[in-house]
Amino acid sequence: MRRGRYSFAALVRHALSGHRRWPPAWRRREPKRAYDVVIVGGGGHGLATAYYLAAEHGVRDVAVVEKGWIGGGNTGRNTTIIRSNYLHPESIALYDHALRLWPTLSLELDFNIMFSDRGVMMLAHDLHDERILKRHIHANRLLGVDNRWLSPAEAKAFCPPLNIDPRARYPVLGAALQERGGVARHDAVAWGYARAADRLGVHILEGIEVKAIRRRGDRVLGVETDRGVIAAGRIGVVVAGHSSVVLGTAGLRLPIESFPLQALVSEPVKPVFPCVVMSNRVHAYISQSDKGELVIGAGTDQYVSYSQRGGIQVIRHNLEAILELFPIFARLRLMRQWAGIVDVTPDRSPIIGPTPIRGLYVNAGWGTGGFKATPGSGHLFAWTLAHEEPHPIVAPFGLDRFESGRLIDESAAAAVAH
Amino acid sequence: MLEIPCPFCGPRPEVEFRCGGEADIRRPADPDRCSDRAWTDYLWNRTNPKGVHRERWWHVHGCRRWFVVSRHTVSDTILAVSDSGQTAQPQETAADG
Ligand SMILES: Cc1cc2nc3c(=O)[nH]c(=O)nc-3n(C[C@H](O)[C@H](O)[C@H](O)COP(=O)(O)OP(=O)(O)OC[C@H]3O[C@@H](n4cnc5c(N)ncnc54)[C@H](O)[C@@H]3O)c2cc1C
Numbered sequence: 001m002r003r004g005r006y007s008f009a010a011l012v013r014h015a016l017s018g019h020r021r022w023p024p025a026w027r028r029r030e031p032k033r034a035y036d037v038v039i040v041g042g043g044g045h046g047l048a049t050a051y052y053l054a055a056e057h058g059v060r061d062v063a064v065v066e067k068g069w070i071g072g073g074n075t076g077r078n079t080t081i082i083r084s085n086y087l088h089p090e091s092i093a094l095y096d097h098a099l100r101l102w103p104t105l106s107l108e109l110d111f112n113i114m115f116s117d118r119g120v121m122m123l124a125h126d127l128h129d130e131r132i133l134k135r136h137i138h139a140n141r142l143l144g145v146d147n148r149w150l151s152p153a154e155a156k157a158f159c160p161p162l163n164i165d166p167r168a169r170y171p172v173l174g175a176a177l178q179e180r181g182g183v184a185r186h187d188a189v190a191w192g193y194a195r196a197a198d199r200l201g202v203h204i205l206e207g208i209e210v211k212a213i214r215r216r217g218d219r220v221l222g223v224e225t226d227r228g229v230i231a232a233g234r235i236g237v238v239v240a241g242h243s244s245v246v247l248g249t250a251g252l253r254l255p256i257e258s259f260p261l262q263a264l265v266s267e268p269v270k271p272v273f274p275c276v277v278m279s280n281r282v283h284a285y286i287s288q289s290d291k292g293e294l295v296i297g298a299g300t301d302q303y304v305s306y307s308q309r310g311g312i313q314v315i316r317h318n319l320e321a322i323l324e325l326f327p328i329f330a331r332l333r334l335m336r337q338w339a340g341i342v343d344v345t346p347d348r349s350p351i352i353g354p355t356p357i358r359g360l361y362v363n364a365g366w367g368t369g370g371f372k373a374t375p376g377s378g379h380l381f382a383w384t385l386a387h388e389e390p391h392p393i394v395a396p397f398g399l400d401r402f403e404s405g406r407l408i409d410e411s412a413a414a415a416v417a418h
Numbered sequence: 419m420l421e422i423p424c425p426f427c428g429p430r431p432e433v434e435f436r437c438g439g440e441a442d443i444r445r446p447a448d449p450d451r452c453s454d455r456a457w458t459d460y461l462w463n464r465t466n467p468k469g470v471h472r473e474r475w476w477h478v479h480g481c482r483r484w485f486v487v488s489r490h491t492v493s494d495t496i497l498a499v500s501d502s503g504q505t506a507q508p509q510e511t512a513a514d515g
Pocket residue numbers: 040041042043044045046065066067068069070071072073074075076077078079080081082208209210211238239240241242246261262263297338339340341342366367368369370371372373417418
């Protein structure tokens with residue numbers, strides 16, 4: 001048994017010392033002057049990239065540079081919905097690659113990320129919704145990805161709190177169900193990848209901000225930070241809402257705009273909500289955490305902002321819809337509200353791959369829905385950095401698609417923020 | 419929620435408005451002749467600044483006119499408002515921070 005693995009024996013051993021001697025899950029390191037690869041941004045995607053670089057490609061001289069604390073960005077602010085029922089073959093391949101990594105991730109990382117495949121149900125409230133959802137179901141099933149249609153009664157059987165009264169403000173005409181979908185514990189995903197990467201020698205550098213990308217001509221040299229220059233021949237920028245800012249220092253302009261996206265949680269209650277429910281039409285999505293809180297996601301503000309606040313009218317609209325769908329929650333109190341800054345692309349698909357600057361790679365534009373992709377994104381981005389060419393699954397998602405016009409329009413799949 | 423000073427109606431709550439995104443985006447004069455890169459830049463690339471943003475707003479539930487707002491994207495403070503009929507000024511003034 002490897003030292004430091006989490007196990008029942010370790011639990012017993014540490015119980016004897018009152019749980020005061022657990023080693024830190026990842027070490028605090030002094031930044032070196034140079035690394036083979038620098039990952040900018042210690043969210044789930046950046047940490048996963050570093051882990052897979054070390055674990056699968058033998059690239060261990062890697063630093064993850066995070067300006068705040070790891071997982072403090074959108075990774076720790078999202079509503080953790082995981083699914084792969086997108087519309088286009090390129091996206092289905094990308095998101096399903098991630099979905100297939102989730103079930104065994106706790107084992108792989110030796111960290112309980114609490115993945116729960118409790119099923120994601122997407123509601124149809126009118127004929128248009130119904131057609132769109134059914135089109136997704138067919139597209140998914142043609143590619144062997146599970147997704148099926150439920151009648152209103154079946155939807156209610158799957159999620160008893162749902163109001164299916166035909167006279168309801170938002171009548172439920174049916175739903176699409178992806179049973180392999182679900183949720184996971186967001187913090188644990190960041191911590192689990194950080195711990196596993198640290199054990200393979202990756203440096204997790206928290207509290208260090210990248211101020212600029214250094215380049216000479218069309219070649220990248222390293223990053224300037226508030227702790228000095230760190231040299232690297234390969235740099236992966238994985239900073240979500242700050243992509244335009246960080247890559248702007250290298251002279252790049254991106255097809256991305258940053259918007260606040262809000263979520264809220266209720267007071268904890270006993271298990272009452274067995275699955276995840278989303279409604280694109282009324283812009284609401286909801287699940288129950290293992291702590292018992294209802295986790296509710298709202299929409300984005302309509303204007304570019306880095307304020308991490310979000311307008312009150314956005315959550316008001318969202319909660320009105322939630323209560324129409326689930327009247328039993330009318331008397332629940334809300335405990336917390338927050339926003340993350342999401343990086344939205346014109347076609348609602350991410351941007352992964354090289355940039356016009358050699359050695360500089362981008363993984364961004366996951367917008368309102370990238371948590372679900374965390375393992376897959378890291379896995380494929382690590383491959384891309386290791387081979388210095390895009391992995392076939394991410395190749396269609398390059399920055400060049402905006403010039404070629406080959407957009408991957410997922411605005412129907414991602415119309416709601418999730 | 420923002421309070422937006424419509425240059426025609428005065429300050430009103432954000433719910434009366436629709437945001438039209440970044441201002442000062444000019445269509446290339448001769449699309450047939452401009453490079454793919456210039457066309458891409460016009461169609462898709464955005465400044466998305468962490469700082470002062472010049473953006474278009476539409477008073478859809480009011481006078482239904484368009485105008486331009488300069489807003490700081492960290493504090494969301496509105497720094498200036500102008501009638502969009504005027505030619506766009508390059509942003510040079512307001513403090514960045
Ligand atoms: C409210 C909300 C709900 C959401 N719900 C869902 C959902 O249900 N399902 C889903 O799939 N997705 C959801 N998302 C989207 C999802 O959270 C993101 O797409 C995903 O977490 C992005 O991960 P990341 O690692 O790329 O970014 P982040 O976790 O944001 O990490 C980027 C990191 O970069 C750091 N950084 C930025 N600038 C610098 C710099 N200059 N130097 C160093 N570090 C820097 C930041 O501090 C941050 O930690 C939601 C998002 C929000 C905000």
